[in-house]
Amino acid sequence: MSATVAPAPSPAQPHALPRRLLGLVVPGALLLAWWLATRGQAYSLIPSPGDVAAALADLMVGDEGDAFSGRLPAHVLASAGRVYGAFGLACLVALPLGMLIGRLKLANALLDPLLQLLRPIPVTAWLPLSMILFGLGARSAFFLVALGAFFPVLVNTIFAVRSVEPRLFEAASMLGVSPARMFPVVVLPASLPGIFTGLRLGLGFAWVVIVVGEMTGVQTGLGAMIMDGRQLSRTDVVVAGMAVIGLLGFLSDLAVQTLGQRLLRWSPQHG
């Protein structure tokens, strides 16, 4: 992994950097292909990389006065707020619910069939109903993003609290832990890695769903911006919006992963 443990026979060959750069080869090739394919075509439906870069610059700091200039920070803030807010709400419901379903037979019998029925329904299918229930705009978007994050968190939480090794309960009980204290002392810490996986998937999914969520007629947000760009045939704005969502989702996941490595140092899968 690091240059310090590289075997002796490969002198002056720092391994870490080339490995990381290797991940840039395919994207670089794709970018080149994209540039070659769109080069020299004045009016193409697909914008060139240069067009997208220009659109991005204009979105960030432009003051040309068109509908998109300089509006990116506002869109990013609106979408990020929606993603994290809705994710938080989803966790608030999914975490306790998952723990109940995973540990209590009654809760499982009562709720599991319903949840298994709801789970395969894609978020997009909820869009019309959501607009009726929550109206056009921000509340609908919030609901859809929360729904997208909800099931990964729930399913992983159920699985995590359910698959605690029975041996650990025996060990804890013979050391004097009463049945009532089992949950905080054994179940919770033992299931943290699994729960964490669910959080990571859920947050990732919230970023995936944000465009659909913002199809509900909100004014600001990256999804709204992409929809506007589509209607005005500004494909450069559309692609720029896609790139920004990809980057934000990536950074968000990186932050969560780093946090996980800190908190779950004890787990061979995370530490």
Place this chain on the structure above:
Amino acid sequence: MLRAEALGKRYGATEALRGANLRIMAGEFVCLLGASGCGKSTLLRMVAGFEAPSAGRLVVAGKPVTGPGPDRGMVFQDYGLFPWLTVRDNVGFGPKARGLPAPEVARIADRFTAMVGLERFAGSFPHQLSGGMKQRVAIARVLANDAKLVLMDEPFGALDAMTRERLQDELLAIWAERTLTVLFVTHSIEEAIVLADRVIVMSPGPGQIVADEPVDLPRPRDVASPEFNAIRRRLSALVHSDHGRQAA
């Protein structure tokens, strides 16, 4: 210390243990020896309180066993350590669970971590340790909790031969120093003779106690001595004598 009278255990139609009578005095080191299916682990798990007897009486330190408790510490073959706790915190788990104040917990944890020679690994997590080290933590954790009766379920069965011998020596040293009572399950005749004051021989189908053999050799015991081999032969005959129901 321990008294079992006509103790039996059934799982549905199968009878895992029948009519076990056993007395163990405080300070004794007793091995339960037998092939798989002889009910030795079942007996141990009933003493630990993990399983309720189907028949008979079981009394430890004057009280009938009704469930697991810190007076009976168990050492599992697969360690059963808490992976999210460091070595020190695993050792201090019992005292902390019993509500001792934090400085006291820390003092006990440090003392017993040192007792099994793991001071240098006090801050390590279980997945960073070898099997022998994990089992040392498991033993320290039970001793730190002041268990009067230490129950061991083939604790060294998953370890390599050298580590096993070293841990046997260490266990005997700790047992002698702290006057523990130990009930130790094994399927190794040699291990039983190396460790025990008394060897309880069990046989399968249904599991029952067939012999109670004292081992009157001075410690440390020489596994190559004629006396050791005489006991080995006698126990081997008992273990392999089919009581009408030889398991395949």
